[in-house]
Amino acid sequence: MKHLLGIETLSREEIERILETTQAMLEISQREVKRVPTLRGRTIINLFLEPSTRTRVSFEIAAKRLSADAINVSASGSSLSKAETLTDMAKNLVAMNADLLVVRDRTAGVPQMLAERVRAPVVNAGDGTHEHPTQALLDAFTIRQALGSLDGRRIAIVGDIAHSRVARSDIYAFTKLGAEVRVAGPPTMIPKGIEMMGVKPCHSMPEALDGADVVVMLRIQRERLAGALFPSVREYAATFGLGFQSLRYAKPNAIVLHPGPVNRGVEIAAEVADAEPSRILDQVTNGVAVRMAVLYLLTGNHS
Amino acid sequence: MKHLLGIETLSREEIERILETTQAMLEISQREVKRVPTLRGRTIINLFLEPSTRTRVSFEIAAKRLSADAINVSASGSSLSKAETLTDMAKNLVAMNADLLVVRDRTAGVPQMLAERVRAPVVNAGDGTHEHPTQALLDAFTIRQALGSLDGRRIAIVGDIAHSRVARSDIYAFTKLGAEVRVAGPPTMIPKGIEMMGVKPCHSMPEALDGADVVVMLRIQRERLAGALFPSVREYAATFGLGFQSLRYAKPNAIVLHPGPVNRGVEIAAEVADAEPSRILDQVTNGVAVRMAVLYLLTGNHS
Amino acid sequence: MKHLLGIETLSREEIERILETTQAMLEISQREVKRVPTLRGRTIINLFLEPSTRTRVSFEIAAKRLSADAINVSASGSSLSKAETLTDMAKNLVAMNADLLVVRDRTAGVPQMLAERVRAPVVNAGDGTHEHPTQALLDAFTIRQALGSLDGRRIAIVGDIAHSRVARSDIYAFTKLGAEVRVAGPPTMIPKGIEMMGVKPCHSMPEALDGADVVVMLRIQRERLAGALFPSVREYAATFGLGFQSLRYAKPNAIVLHPGPVNRGVEIAAEVADAEPSRILDQVTNGVAVRMAVLYLLTGNHS
Numbered sequence: 001m002k003h004l005l006g007i008e009t010l011s012r013e014e015i016e017r018i019l020e021t022t023q024a025m026l027e028i029s030q031r032e033v034k035r036v037p038t039l040r041g042r043t044i045i046n047l048f049l050e051p052s053t054r055t056r057v058s059f060e061i062a063a064k065r066l067s068a069d070a071i072n073v074s075a076s077g078s079s080l081s082k083a084e085t086l087t088d089m090a091k092n093l094v095a096m097n098a099d100l101l102v103v104r105d106r107t108a109g110v111p112q113m114l115a116e117r118v119r120a121p122v123v124n125a126g127d128g129t130h131e132h133p134t135q136a137l138l139d140a141f142t143i144r145q146a147l148g149s150l151d152g153r154r155i156a157i158v159g160d161i162a163h164s165r166v167a168r169s170d171i172y173a174f175t176k177l178g179a180e181v182r183v184a185g186p187p188t189m190i191p192k193g194i195e196m197m198g199v200k201p202c203h204s205m206p207e208a209l210d211g212a213d214v215v216v217m218l219r220i221q222r223e224r225l226a227g228a229l230f231p232s233v234r235e236y237a238a239t240f241g242l243g244f245q246s247l248r249y250a251k252p253n254a255i256v257l258h259p260g261p262v263n264r265g266v267e268i269a270a271e272v273a274d275a276e277p278s279r280i281l282d283q284v285t286n287g288v289a290v291r292m293a294v295l296y297l298l299t300g301n302h303s
Numbered sequence: 304m305k306h307l308l309g310i311e312t313l314s315r316e317e318i319e320r321i322l323e324t325t326q327a328m329l330e331i332s333q334r335e336v337k338r339v340p341t342l343r344g345r346t347i348i349n350l351f352l353e354p355s356t357r358t359r360v361s362f363e364i365a366a367k368r369l370s371a372d373a374i375n376v377s378a379s380g381s382s383l384s385k386a387e388t389l390t391d392m393a394k395n396l397v398a399m400n401a402d403l404l405v406v407r408d409r410t411a412g413v414p415q416m417l418a419e420r421v422r423a424p425v426v427n428a429g430d431g432t433h434e435h436p437t438q439a440l441l442d443a444f445t446i447r448q449a450l451g452s453l454d455g456r457r458i459a460i461v462g463d464i465a466h467s468r469v470a471r472s473d474i475y476a477f478t479k480l481g482a483e484v485r486v487a488g489p490p491t492m493i494p495k496g497i498e499m500m501g502v503k504p505c506h507s508m509p510e511a512l513d514g515a516d517v518v519v520m521l522r523i524q525r526e527r528l529a530g531a532l533f534p535s536v537r538e539y540a541a542t543f544g545l546g547f548q549s550l551r552y553a554k555p556n557a558i559v560l561h562p563g564p565v566n567r568g569v570e571i572a573a574e575v576a577d578a579e580p581s582r583i584l585d586q587v588t589n590g591v592a593v594r595m596a597v598l599y600l601l602t603g604n605h606s
Numbered sequence: 607m608k609h610l611l612g613i614e615t616l617s618r619e620e621i622e623r624i625l626e627t628t629q630a631m632l633e634i635s636q637r638e639v640k641r642v643p644t645l646r647g648r649t650i651i652n653l654f655l656e657p658s659t660r661t662r663v664s665f666e667i668a669a670k671r672l673s674a675d676a677i678n679v680s681a682s683g684s685s686l687s688k689a690e691t692l693t694d695m696a697k698n699l700v701a702m703n704a705d706l707l708v709v710r711d712r713t714a715g716v717p718q719m720l721a722e723r724v725r726a727p728v729v730n731a732g733d734g735t736h737e738h739p740t741q742a743l744l745d746a747f748t749i750r751q752a753l754g755s756l757d758g759r760r761i762a763i764v765g766d767i768a769h770s771r772v773a774r775s776d777i778y779a780f781t782k783l784g785a786e787v788r789v790a791g792p793p794t795m796i797p798k799g800i801e802m803m804g805v806k807p808c809h810s811m812p813e814a815l816d817g818a819d820v821v822v823m824l825r826i827q828r829e830r831l832a833g834a835l836f837p838s839v840r841e842y843a844a845t846f847g848l849g850f851q852s853l854r855y856a857k858p859n860a861i862v863l864h865p866g867p868v869n870r871g872v873e874i875a876a877e878v879a880d881a882e883p884s885r886i887l888d889q890v891t892n893g894v895a896v897r898m899a900v901l902y903l904l905t906g907n908h909s
Binding site (some may be wrong): 320332333334335336338339347356357360361364367368564565567584585587588590591 | 646647648649651675677678682690691694697698699701702703
Binding site (some may be wrong): 040041042043045069071073084085089091092093096178196239 | 635636637638639640641658659663664666667671756866867868871887888890891893894
């Protein structure tokens with residue numbers, strides 16, 4: 001594994017190796033002195049061409065806890081609009097002896113393109129509607145933490161499946177790890193032929209959540225709801241929002257995940273997001289550990 | 304002391320403990336190698352939702368001189384407008400095992416609100432017109448450095464008292480430390496009932512500065528002067544600006560403080576700001592040391 | 607040498623000392639653990655008032671590889687428009703015991719002005735159309751790396767000489783190091799009296815490149831070409847762009863430099879920029895090493 005561009009091309013063994021490394025990294029973040037010398041003197045670049053405070057901070061903290069030098073590069077302040085400019089920027093950063101590039105971009109395929117053109121490892125931190133592999137890894141880790149294993153578990157993913165890179169990466173990760181995955185949302189949000197990804201499309205919450213061990217609620221872009229894909233926010237919340245009412249369709253001890261930031265009262269009720277079944281903050285904690293594991297595994301030759 | 308949200312709720316003993324710790328920290332910044340391992344492996348977040356280069360840099364340097372990992376989060380690039388979003392962001396940062404949040408916001412009460420909702424210590428780096436406690440602490444430290452003690456000293460604070468978080472925090476700090484405080488400014492800038500804070504309102508420079516050991520000049524927002532609160536910048540400067548002329552009302556060796564950035568020729572003449580009585584750059588130097596002390600005292604269990 | 611404000615005032619010996627130190631620094635960036643403790647506990651400020659991702663990142667990496675604490679300050683988020691405000695900001699940063707300021711500004715002379723007013727060393731990271739000394743140093747280093755020495759070498763600099771700080775600094779550096787320099791571009795881009803800098807102005811590529819060991823192509827601001835200085839981008843590329851065709855006027859093993867970012871198809875053909883004669887990425891690699899050398903030499907008293 002030279003890059004982490006998506007979950008689609010990973011084997012179950014590769015995913016499991018990352019999750020096992022994550023377990024060791026998690027322990028570091030729980031110490032008082034949250035820093036190990038593993039990546040001392042390595043230069044990690046966070047190239048965030050689409051703004052994302054949370055994911056950038058998670059990667060930056062991950063790099064620093066491994067003692068790497070983390071350098072943030074954002075699009076603001078420089079015009080990084082075109083493929084040529086982007087490739088040039090990446091080549092420049094690698095010429096400065098960067099050891100790894102973390103790349104987020106609005107356009108699907110940008111991390112892949114850069115990975116083909118530079119000699120440093122590239123980590124996809126979210127590219128358009130394509131993939132968000134570290135999110136899927138932290139979701140899988142959080143589920144293993146709660147339930148022991150994904151094998152044979154029933155997982156429902158609810159929301160705008162068609163436009164969600166989290167949904168795509170989650171589907172790849174969960175199915176590879178042996179789970180049975182159902183996806184749900186209004187017809188405009190479920191892509192045709194989604195069955196080919198090995199999941200079952202559902203058109204109602206009772207159907208999707210029936211017997212579920214895990215419910216993954218996706219963030220809804222309110223702008224998307226205004227017209228094109230669904231009549232109104234209120235109607236979406238009533239039909240596909242998760243409250244304690246609809247959660248009863250799942251198993252009694254089902255856990256709830258959400259990639260954040262949460263729209264309380266839209267895709268999930270505040271009472272659910274902030275209560276027992278929610279593992280949302282565990283996801284955030286595990287996110288740093290997953291990213292530490294990925295940085296560690298991709299940089300190699302550790303001191 | 305779990306948080307530092309304001310001076311109002313601190314005891315004299317707590318303030319003095321911070322000032323004594325500051326003295327030790329000041330010495331570190333004067334070394335060639337300005338770094339001690341005290342907070343190694345701790346994660347300090349600078350959550351600056353109102354832009355402020357100087358205060359952010361001061362906190363960032365303070366964290367780094369203690370070997371902490373400092374992470375900057377600003378509002379630009381993410382929409383942090385509402386209380387829910389802010390709380391979510393703070394909870395996320397704490398879930399990433401942040402050890403302390405430094406929070407600046409345009410709205411009074413935001414640091415307090417976050418302190419009630421997250422389990423990490425919160426330091427108020429300025430919230431609306433409420434408080435700016437580290438500024439008051441560095442002001443008090445600078446006065447002690449110059450005069451030995453605040454007990455029985457006469458201190459004049461001049462400017463827009465009604466809208467200044469610096470004035471509020473200074474008043475609390477100076478009176479708790481035994482000083483006699485006078486405030487001065489045009490009537491529109493002196494809040495009704497200010498006497499209840501234990502200070503004497505004055506309406507002229509001769510009255511305010513009479514026998515003063517210390518003169519604290521506040522930064523004037525030029526926009527505020529344009530109309531609503533005062534007829535003109537020129538008239539403000541003539542009536543409440545500090546020149547060597549008006550400084551003669553104070554004691555011969557009186558010192559002058561200003562929180563910066565200075566509007567030369569408005570609230571203070573360049574000749575005064577840049578000359579002997581001014582301790583403005585000492586304040587800046589002491590600001591880093593005060594913030595080191597606060598970070599140190601609030602994180603606890605040091606290595 | 608207390609500051610690095612430009613190449614104009616450096617002696618050949620001073621330039622050579624920097625280049626020799628660069629050689630040692632280059633080796634550090636090629637290690638796995640790219641970090642030496644030389645500037646541990648020093649505070650380096652990157653005060654970038656004109657946005658520049660590449661140069662800022664290069665300085666930030668340079669500081670971190672020497673174990674310094676690097677603090678980024680940009681203009682966005684604070685209004686740093688006037689000389690007074692700028693001087694105040696610089697004095698504040700130095701009052702925080704900053705050990706060195708790296709300054710980039712749109713206006714020629716700003717680093718010089720700050721150097722006269724603060725007691726810390728100042729490095730000019732590019733000021734208006736005046737100088738960009740670290741660029742010239744990395745260019746000279748790259749040429750020495752490829753050709754052994756600049757003595758007696760023929761170097762052509764092509765582009766908007768009149769408005770390029772890179773051209774000015776390069777001319778000073780190359781001539782001081784014994785090279786014979788020719789400059790070329792349309793008449794509107796060649797300043798009157800350029801001969802007084804010890805270079806020969808040329809008005810065609812064959813004339814400029816004749817027998818050249820090195821060709822330095824400057825970035826063309828497309829906006830400049832739209833009208834005022836030249837009829838069209840296409841005509842500029844045909845007349846002063848570098849392709850393999852025009853490169854044949856130079857010596858067979860001539861090398862090509864460009865300060866980046868490259869406008870492929872405008873001042874340089876993609877096939878040249880990305881092929882054998884181009885040393886563009888070497889320049890980027892050497893840029894970090896040059897900046898490490900400059901930070902090292904200006905901070906003194908190393909641990």
